[in-house]
Amino acid sequence: MSTHPITDDTGxxxxxxxxxEAGDIPPLGARVIERARGPALAVFRNAExxxxxxxxxxxxxxxPLSQGIVHGEQVTCPLHSFNIALSSGQVxxxxxxxxxxxxxxxxxxxxxxxxxxxxSIGIDxxxxxxxxxxxxxxxx
Ligand code: FES
Numbered sequence: 216m217s218t219h220p221i222t223d224d225t226g227x228x229x230x231x232x233x234x235x236e237a238g239d240i241p242p243l244g245a246r247v248i249e250r251a252r253g254p255a256l257a258v259f260r261n262a263e264x265x266x267x268x269x270x271x272x273x274x275x276x277x278x279p280l281s282q283g284i285v286h287g288e289q290v291t292c293p294l295h296s297f298n299i300a301l302s303s304g305q306v307x308x309x310x311x312x313x314x315x316x317x318x319x320x321x322x323x324x325x326x327x328x329x330x331x332x333x334x335s336i337g338i339d340x341x342x343x344x345x346x347x348x349x350x351x352x353x354x355x
Contacts, residue, residue, distance in 0.1 A: 231320050231327035234258060237266055238324060245281035245290075247271055248328075253338035256317060257281035258326065259290060259301055266319050266326055267301035270337045274299075274312035 240246045240260040248256040248268075257271035257280050265288070271281045278294035289298045289307065298307040304316040315336045320327040 230330050232330045234326045234328050236324045243285045247281045259285055261285050268317035268319055269304050270315040274314045
């Protein structure tokens with residue numbers, strides 16, 4: 216596996232941060248986006264070529280959702296099989312819970328995440344304001 220670093224000085228303009236091409240995400244799989252701080256994100260692609268992003272941490276016991284099974288618009292956690300809606304992060308009944316979701320913008324094949332969400336969601340280290348971004352997209 217190789218990595219593709221993304222930093223805040225890449226010239227990306229506006230609120231959206233370019234992450235990868237949709238084709239870089241395996242169908243029915245996920246690509247892991249490591250951040251300098253906080254848990255990683257997982258960007259998923261389903262059979263209909265829709266792309267979603269969640270925190271890569273199951274709300275049950277922290278399982279890596281990026282290693283789960285994508286079906287329809289859900290992912291099944293690899294540890295204890297909670298089903299989680301990819302569009303909302305909501306755990307499906309009879310289980311309970313919710314994982315943070317991230318907004319996606321798609322322009323053609325280019326996938327973007329919202330800069331302020333990536334810099335803040337799921338990061339609770341008491342450091343206050345969001346910090347500059349350093350991301351790493353893991354490639355297969
Ligand atoms: S850690 Fe995901 S279902 Fe238990």
